[in-house]
Amino acid sequence: MGRTEIEAALDEIENKNYSVAVRLLVPLAEAGSPEAMCNLATLYQCGWGVAMDGKKAVALYERVAHLHIRETCLSGTAFNNLATIYTTGLPGVAPDPEKAKEYSQRAEQLGFGV
Numbered sequence: 001m002g003r004t005e006i007e008a009a010l011d012e013i014e015n016k017n018y019s020v021a022v023r024l025l026v027p028l029a030e031a032g033s034p035e036a037m038c039n040l041a042t043l044y045q046c047g048w049g050v051a052m053d054g055k056k057a058v059a060l061y062e063r064v065a066h067l068h069i070r071e072t073c074l075s076g077t078a079f080n081n082l083a084t085i086y087t088t089g090l091p092g093v094a095p096d097p098e099k100a101k102e103y104s105q106r107a108e109q110l111g112f113g114v
Contacts, residue, residue: 006035013039018049029060038064038078045085054090058082065103068110076112079103 009024022043028036041060044053065078085093086100107113 006033006039009036009039013043013048016048018043020049022049034064034067034069034074035072037061038074038081041078041081045081045090052091054085054093057090058085058093061085065106070110073111076107076110079107079110080112083107 005024005028009021009028012018012021012024022040025036025040025043029040037060041057041064043049044057044060046052061078061082065075065082067075069075080103083100083103086096086103089095
């Protein structure tokens, strides 16, 4: 059985081939893959393979978070990463302690860190 496109992208992230991962993840995210969106958001959050972009990271994480996917704690991870962004801020996103607290609580409700 061959690797899926998302598995190939995750392998590229693990191997620090971030620009290749971005090229693999963008069409998957645009097609609606929550896992691709979450991983692409992380690349934007960290500036790996792309320019750091808080607005793009937040938009992608929010799409995944609000799907309430419990499997592999995907939405919980998205809410947790949103909490981190709103705690520290990123280019294009100012810190917002209220949102950080809300998203942290929502991450926990979805099983993140429990």
